Amino acid sequence: MNTHKSLRKEIDRIDEELVKLFEERMNISVEVANYKIANNIPVFDEMREKEVIEKNVARISDSKLKEYGEQFFNHLMGLSRHRQQELINEERLSKD
Ligand SMILES: C=C(O[C@@H]1C=C(C(=O)O)C=C[C@H]1O)C(=O)O
Numbered sequence: 001m002n003t004h005k006s007l008r009k010e011i012d013r014i015d016e017e018l019v020k021l022f023e024e025r026m027n028i029s030v031e032v033a034n035y036k037i038a039n040n041i042p043v044f045d046e047m048r049e050k051e052v053i054e055k056n057v058a059r060i061s062d063s064k065l066k067e068y069g070e071q072f073f074n075h076l077m078g079l080s081r082h083r084q085q086e087l088i089n090e091e092r093l094s095k096d
Contacts, residue, residue, distance in 0.1 A: 025080070026083055029083055030083065030087060032084065033087045036084065037088055043084045052073060056069060057070050057073070
């Protein structure tokens with residue numbers, strides 16, 4: 001197999017793991033949304049998001065990747081918040 005092909009195979013293997021973890025994380029976020037709905041808690045928690053970024057960026061060993069890691073987590077949490085808001089909106093509509 002040529003190098004490009006074999007590297008893409010490695011990326012495919014990593015993506016497969018990422019997708020599982022992404023789905024798992026988003027499903028937990030849905031559970032958090034249900035807790036927030038039941039307890040009337042806002043979706044966005046700035047302090048928690050700062051903690052998540054700080055903790056995880058510190059885990060990245062390559063200093064050149066830290067900025068990318070920060071963006072990755074910002075995007076990930078943005079999607080998580082978006083999904084939570086979608087559920088909250090659906091819940092509100094179902095009560096109208
Ligand atoms: C999942 C939560 O909701 C939001 C999304 C977060 C995340 O995806 O990690 C973190 C904080 C909140 O802004 C939470 O409050 O824990």
